[in-house]
Amino acid sequence: MKGNKKTFETAVHGVFLILGLVTVCCVLLITVYLIISGIPAMHEIGLIEFLFGTTWASTAAEPSYGILPFILTSVYGTAGAIVIGVPIGFMTAVYLAKVAPPKVKTLMESAVSLLAGIPSVVYGLVGMLVLVPGIRKMFHVPDGASLLAAIIVLAIMILPSIIKVSVTALEAVPKEYEDASLALGATPVETYFKVSVPAAKSGIAAAVVLGVGRAIGEAMAVMMVSGNAANMPSLFQSVRFLTTAVASEMSYSGGLQREALFSIALVLFLFIMLINATLHFFLKRNKEG
Amino acid sequence: MKKIISLLIIGVMAVAMLAGCGVKNSGGTVSTDGSTSMEKVIGALGESYMAENKNVIFTYNPTGSGSGIKAVLEGRCDIGLSSRSLKDEEKANGLKETVLAYDGIAIIVNPANPVSDLSLEQIASIYTGDITNWKDIGGNDAKIVLIGREAGSGTRDGFESITGTEDACKYRQELTSTGDVITTVSQNPDAIGYASLASVKDSVKALSVGGVNPSESTVKDGSYVIQRPFVLVTKEGTALSETAQKFFDYITSADAAGIISAAGAVAAN
DSSP: OHHHHHHHHHHHHHHHHHHHHHHHHHHHHHHHHHHHHHHHHHHHHOHHHHHHOOOEETTSSSOEEOOHHHHHHHHHHHHHHHHHHHHHHHHHHHIIIIIOOHHHHHHHHHHHHHHHHSOHHHHHHHIIIIIHHHHHHHHTOSOOOSHHHHHHHHHHHHHHHHHHHHHHHHHTSOHHHHHHHHHTTOOHHHHIIIIIHHHTHHHHHHHHHHHHHHHHHOOHHHHHHSBOOOOOOOTTSOBOOHHHHHHHHGGGOOHHHHHHHHHHHHHHHHHHHHHHHHHHHHHHHHHHO | OHHHHHHHHHHHHHHHHHHHHHTTTSSOEEEEEEOSTTHHHHHHHHHHHHHHSTTOEEEEEEOOHHHHHHHHHTTSSSEEEESSOOOHHHHHTTEEEEEEEEEEEEEEEOTTOOOOEEOHHHHHHHHHTSOOBGGGGTSOSSBOEEEEEOTTOHHHHHHHHHHTOTTTOOOSEEESSHHHHHHHHHHOTTEEEEEEGGGOOTTSEEOEETTBOOSHHHHHTTOSOOEEEEEEEEETTOOOOHHHHHHHHHHTSGGGHHHHHHTTSEEOO
């Protein structure tokens, strides 16, 4: 009897291990495949020429494969989305966690969850039909499809992740800290910003990094509003991100162009791994602190 | 109560999933992939074929000419659709082209734009960035917004080769389908773009080129110069499946010419 139970336990543990390894295997497979497919083009084009070249003309008679415009566009686009999204998300989180009356809180939280669930194509569609003409009329530019449109769409897309994780972090601050602060005579607002927020800062940093991860990996929504011309980024210019560069050319590419696209994917993958490592670092500090 | 209801719903959904099974393949499938310009034409042909042959399933995947040519090369579809002729490398790879129809590439502007005629040289200068303001060609005082297609597009290839602007076009936006170009031009009063004549609707205005209005007859007699062939791409030496071959013979026959004309292109047969 006892032996049977023990073998059963070991068997189930084995099944768990195998299932867990499935995920690890997938990640390993993707990493290895990307590295193997991405390195040849970098080698042939030259690493400096590839990463720092400013012209991308993959189908021209004399092709050039410089991806600096894409790297800078992705960086600026994500930075812009963070600059707009984090203050709004952060303030909303403070409001939801500390100030909001319960009914308002439930209503707002459902709205945020709904926003989180909207697929990126819908964001892109609404952006294309409403935001792009809006930018054109408001700023008197010839065409609204630009970096600005992409930044606004990305900011709205990362709001839900920032809000949700920040709310969790703020609610996890021990009540004793806030009670002590209030007892010492601080006003509620002073307490929130000088006690609760610093106590939750690791969680809030994790929220921001999560938002960055989503913004840098977004392809569909951004493809419909940003214009897709391979220019160096500027706010009202038509731009192309790392993600859209791969998405728009992959289906018909061949030869060196296709390998170059894999190299772009590798660069993107490295960015995202960097962001994940940062997230991991912040989460670990959150657990200890 | 809740348990019973949820079990019932699961049961109904599971059965519904099986509903798709019976319909399968008593007549075979024919899959086409490629040019978005050919959507109306191939859609009309597919529909009429399916109406006459009840058991055949016809599918069309709008991915762009370049992508369609790749798809047939890799065996992912039966017939590739391209809105340009095959290049020499593509023919060397073992692909064969059959011209289905001829289609004009309409130069489209917003209906609110006062300009209605441009010469081929003016169009080329606009797209290479030599002319940047509508007022230089008789329109309003506004910057011209250039809308074009992605690099693998058959329409772009046709347009650039006829206007002589290969690798020199300065696009503001590079969109991935004919429909996108039409939508974008219809929303921006200063935009100019190019799209398949067969797909142009009332939401945009098609310019006349050098005084010639784009229409089926001017494409047919060649007076409307910006035109290109709609081409069916197949693999040399590999036979199509029976269903696909029948469909192929149907659409290249004289009976299908009426449907092709109704869809806005000029039948080759």
